[in-house]
Amino acid sequence: MQFDTKIAVVIRTDLEAWQKLNVAAFLASGIAAAFPECIGEPYADGSGTRYWSLIGQPILIYGADRPQLSRALERALARDVKPAVYTEDMFKTTHDAANRAAVSAVIRAELNLVGLAMRAERRMIDKIVDGLKFHG
DSSP states (O other), rough: OOEEEEEEEETTOOOOOOOHHHHHHHHHHHHHHOOOOBBOOOOOOOTTEEEEOOOOSSEEEEEOOOOHHHHHHHHHTTTOOOOOOEGGGGGOOOOOOHHHHHHHHOGGGGOOOOEEEEEHHHHHHHHHHHTTTOOO
């Protein structure tokens, strides 16, 4: 199935495995919160056990270094695409309010980004992530 939109998550490649998974989970939740229409129907197995709904379209995961993450952020903002962000300082916090405080304490140019997520029209996302490879 071809979707009109694309979801891209960009994660810094030099993180520990647990950090990458943590960042991907948090960023996907940002997309789900911002775009509730992307949530599919609940699941059920053949025994009738019900499960939660998931985002109903593929999420493409890209790897990037710090400069590539900053470039992707600037490309997104230049195209009026608002991303979800995760910064390195957020690994040191323990709750949502502290995460927001960690981000708001730093100007955009100095954010120590470890991940971004965005959903927009397919070609727009392609321009934002141009040059990035899928995360290995």
